[in-house]
Amino acid sequence: MLISEKNKLSEDIESFVEKYGSDRSALLPILQAIQRKYHFISGFAQQETARLLNIHPVEVNSVISFYSFLHENPQGRNIVRLCKTISCEMSGKAEVEKAVQRELGISFGETTKDNRITLEHTNCLGMCDEGPAMLVNEKVYTQLDPETAVKILSEIK
Numbered sequence: 001m002l003i004s005e006k007n008k009l010s011e012d013i014e015s016f017v018e019k020y021g022s023d024r025s026a027l028l029p030i031l032q033a034i035q036r037k038y039h040f041i042s043g044f045a046q047q048e049t050a051r052l053l054n055i056h057p058v059e060v061n062s063v064i065s066f067y068s069f070l071h072e073n074p075q076g077r078n079i080v081r082l083c084k085t086i087s088c089e090m091s092g093k094a095e096v097e098k099a100v101q102r103e104l105g106i107s108f109g110e111t112t113k114d115n116r117i118t119l120e121h122t123n124c125l126g127m128c129d130e131g132p133a134m135l136v137n138e139k140v141y142t143q144l145d146p147e148t149a150v151k152i153l154s155e156i157k
Contacts, residue, residue, distance in 0.1 A: 006044055012037060013048045022053055027063055031070055040071045068122060076111045076118035078156045080104075081135040084121040088131035092145065096132050099146030103153050116157060 016033045020026040030049055034041050041049075041064055050057040064070045082088075082097055101107055104117055111118040127133040130142035134149060141152055 009038070009042075009045055010048050013045060013052060017052045024053065024055060024059075027053060027055070027060065028067075031060070031063060035070055039075045039077065040073055042072070046072075068120075074111070074115070076115050078117045078137055079120065079135075080117055080153070080156075081120045081122035081125075082108070083123070083125045083127070083131060083133040083135075085124045085128065085131070087128040088133055091131035091143075093132040095146050096134070096144050096149045100134075100149050100153065103150045117153070 013030065013034065016030045017026065020029040020033070027049070030053075031041055034045050034049070038045070046060045046064070047057055050060045053060075061072075064072055080100065082093065082100065084093070097108070100119065104112055104119060106112055106117075106119055108119050108121050122135065125133045125135055125140060127140060127142045132142075132144045134141045134144055134152070136152060136156060141148070
């Protein structure tokens, strides 16, 4: 990371601290803001957040590792999460999963070469009665079949 990039990131984190506060309860909103802007939370961002909140960097890292929607490594601009619960499995998730991987040319846990899409599994999306369910960024899609899932992906590619 270049010095100018580090300076910009530091300024952004300082503005998030101004917005959300400097106590421990502000940690998650600050990390979410960093994630939204940069698509991941680098080691440097973790150190800066810890410094500004006056907490140990291990505390910052433990929050990131606990929440599946926070990442230490770069992610695609679009995050596609397919629900992996038993109810979605029973509703045809395996076929949707195969179609999505075939369409993107990547496996779950990977990002496309152009950094447009990261493919992940996720735990329950709360749509068990309408599975299989998929979350694309912040929009939920339900009652998916392979064709519908591929069509959704073509819209974000």
